[in-house]
Amino acid sequence: MEGESKRQRRHDPERKERIISKAFGAIAQYGVAGVTHRNIAELAEVSLGSMTYHFKGMDELLFIVFSRFAEEGAEFVRSRLSGAATPDEAIHILAEALTDGVWANRDNIAVLYEFYSLATRKPLYRPILAAWSETVRQSLERLFTPEEARAFDVCFEGILLQNFLNPSGGLTSSEIVALLKRICLGDG
Structure with missing residues (x-):
């Protein structure tokens, strides 16, 4: 699609650390069995894609x-x-x-x-x-x-x-x- 600018990625060097921090809160709130990429992403205010970009899976996180x-x-x-x-x-x-x-x-x-x-x-x-x-x-x-x-x-x-x-x-x-x-x- 020429003429349209590509969507700019927002530079956020703190994103991975924020995900890790919010994952702790999600575990406290939902337990390991209830924690999901989606609820961590919501707490960290990041896209769901950021979860898979920064971590291979839930076990790594x-x-x-x-x-x-x-x-x-x-x-x-x-x-x-x-x-x-x-x-x-x-x-x-x-x-x-x-x-x-x-x-x-x-x-x-x-x-x-x-x-x-x-x-x-x-x-x-x-x-x-x-x-x-x-x-x-x-x-x-x-x-x-x-x-x-x-x-x-x-x-x-x-x-x-x-x-x-x-x-x-x-x-x-x-x-x-x-x-x-x-x-x-x-x-x-």
């Missing part, structure tokens, strides 16, 4: 989202624990992190459990979870024995789930401190 999520979660714990000089300080810091809503909020916990569910069915995602747990345990082992660090890791998972499912009746920071001291350190 989910792998990127969950890898980043795991890295950010591990970094959150590492940075929080960096301020602790004693096991007691670390316990208080961790209890606060489990209840202050900064990381342990509805979207993060919903995505975390979607991630666990996906990893139970698709082995591709299990190494991401294993690396996350290993990084958290290594951060804990600066102040705790390997056995205590593992016990903390297990406790965190249960506390996060219980507090997520029971937002009005979840464990408080002081209850978590007492629990962690009792289970992980044998106090009380």
Whole structure:
């Protein structure tokens, strides 16, 4: 069609990152089973074609989202624990992190459990979870024995789930401190 100008593509260097960010929100909102290219594209305000241009398929996008999520979660714990000089300080810091809503909020916990569910069915995602747990345990082992660090890791998972499912009746920071001291350190 001579004479007609070709449709100009809008240069949007942030598009891929916006898709990844909005995919996280879509997973929190719809779950992995309900997330589609279409609902992510709508949230990211991009064309459906942008999804297939930037990602080979949903598994590639989910792998990127969950890898980043795991890295950010591990970094959150590492940075929080960096301020602790004693096991007691670390316990208080961790209890606060489990209840202050900064990381342990509805979207993060919903995505975390979607991630666990996906990893139970698709082995591709299990190494991401294993690396996350290993990084958290290594951060804990600066102040705790390997056995205590593992016990903390297990406790965190249960506390996060219980507090997520029971937002009005979840464990408080002081209850978590007492629990962690009792289970992980044998106090009380």
